Amino acid sequence: MTAVKIIKVLGTSTESWEDAAHEAVAQAQESIHDIHGIEVEDWTANVEDGQITEYKTTVEVAFPVIHEES
Structure with a gap:
């Protein structure tokens, strides 16, 4: 059995909420490996x-x- 850790990350974008979500994942990936x-x-x-003005x-x-x- 694998334990899973969950953290909250806030992403921002001037374009859209979807871009803000992509930014959150991209930033998290810099220090977290194997995001599921x-x-x-x-x-x-x-x-x-x-x-x-900012999503x-x-x-x-x-x-x-x-x-x-x-």
Whole structure:
């Protein structure tokens, strides 16, 4: 049986929520190996003068717990 760790990561984009999710995964991949999946938890945005200026996507990133051998 494999234990799985889940962390929350916030991605941002000026283009879309989907791009923000891609950014969250790309950033997480820099320090986490073997990401198995994500779940989008929340979509938010910054608004200025009635226009969305920054999309934000909070994702839960799942990856296996790896025990290093002694």
